[in-house]
Amino acid sequence: MPDLRFGIEGADAIPYAVSPQIALRIQIQNLVAQEQIQTIILQAQVQIETTRRLYRDEEQGRLLDLFGEAERWGQTLRTMLWTHATVNVRPFVGRTVAEMPVPCTFDFNVGATKYFDGLMEADIPLCLLFSGTVFYEAAESGLHIEQIPWHNEARFRLPVKVWKRLMDHYYPNSAWLSLRRDVFDRLHQFKRQRGIATWEQAVEQLLR
Numbered sequence: 001m002p003d004l005r006f007g008i009e010g011a012d013a014i015p016y017a018v019s020p021q022i023a024l025r026i027q028i029q030n031l032v033a034q035e036q037i038q039t040i041i042l043q044a045q046v047q048i049e050t051t052r053r054l055y056r057d058e059e060q061g062r063l064l065d066l067f068g069e070a071e072r073w074g075q076t077l078r079t080m081l082w083t084h085a086t087v088n089v090r091p092f093v094g095r096t097v098a099e100m101p102v103p104c105t106f107d108f109n110v111g112a113t114k115y116f117d118g119l120m121e122a123d124i125p126l127c128l129l130f131s132g133t134v135f136y137e138a139a140e141s142g143l144h145i146e147q148i149p150w151h152n153e154a155r156f157r158l159p160v161k162v163w164k165r166l167m168d169h170y171y172p173n174s175a176w177l178s179l180r181r182d183v184f185d186r187l188h189q190f191k192r193q194r195g196i197a198t199w200e201q202a203v204e205q206l207l208r
Helices: 057-062 070-076 111-118 160-170 181-193 199-207
Strands: 004-014 021-030 036-048 080-089 095-103 123-138 142-147 153-159
Touching: 004 123, 004 153, 004 160, 021 036, 021 080, 021 153, 021 160, 036 095, 057 111, 080 111, 111 160, 123 160, 153 160, 181 199
Parallel strands: none
Antiparallel strands: 004 021, 021 095, 036 080, 036 123, 080 095, 123 142, 123 153
């Protein structure tokens, strides 16, 4: 029966995907050294451990609408669920590395986007909780199937610059803003009535 250990070697932005994704390089080691792993359907719940880093004064200001005033952060700063991710791991014996694509969004209605955008530098403390199914060959009894125990996890500090580089690539010099339908209709009417060419110009006129 496999005895698996997980770690994270690094992360990179995926430049040419249908939607923005970060690839986490997952190191997988089977302590039963000679056992043939046929495949692993590996799932991960990706959490942001917000309390495991320090925040500059400017970052505290940028995170105000997410966590409130800094004086309240002892109550409001909590581990956040970022997303879920899945990868099918190729056959291996002993050790392998698999790239797990993690979907990202630039929607500022999503708490993770507000958090990532609010950080200026350093890293994002992540915890991955693993689950899934292992298909492996036993020495004399053929193919077996086992579930990955829920206690398997790994921590990683994702550099902030990886996320920012990803968003700069997919959304150069732009950001997404979601509006309530009635508010959008009023903004659209404002834009039409004044013959304004772009949404940016409409918002700039309102800001003035």
